[in-house]
Amino acid sequence: MKNIRFKELVTDNVFDFCAVLSAIxxxxxxxxFDKEQIEKIQEKSIDLKDIGVVMATKICGVLIRNLAKARNEIYSFFAGCTEHEDSTKVTVDELKEMKFTEFIKIVRAFFGAAEIIAFANDVADAMGVSANQEEQEQTITENPTV
Incomplete structure (x- = not known):
């Protein structure tokens, strides 16, 4: 990745990432994700893998349609959470001039990072949509001052 690494993410990076999500x-x-449509699909016993493929295709369509609108937010986000090996900041201009394959490596590394996966799981837990929802509800009941 051209001697670029991710800094330890901080709270401010979350807000920048939310700006990216909003822009895309x-x-x-x-x-x-229309709840009624999903329920109808489930009633018809359609394989979840097939549902996933349809949903992924729809999501990709939205992303492709809106990606250019999110250009500045994406550059700002990655500039804010990356640095060179000598700890100097990666600039938006550097990202803009980077070879496409190098930029894609950065994006892939970001989404594959254990810290990001843990963050996504924490968000899901906070929203009550995780696999551990029963454990979460029990913890809140037992310790309401969390």
């Missing part, structure tokens, strides 16, 4: 159409993506 998070509202539009959420709108794809």
């Amino acid at each position: 159409g998070s509202d539009e993506i959420i709108g794809l």
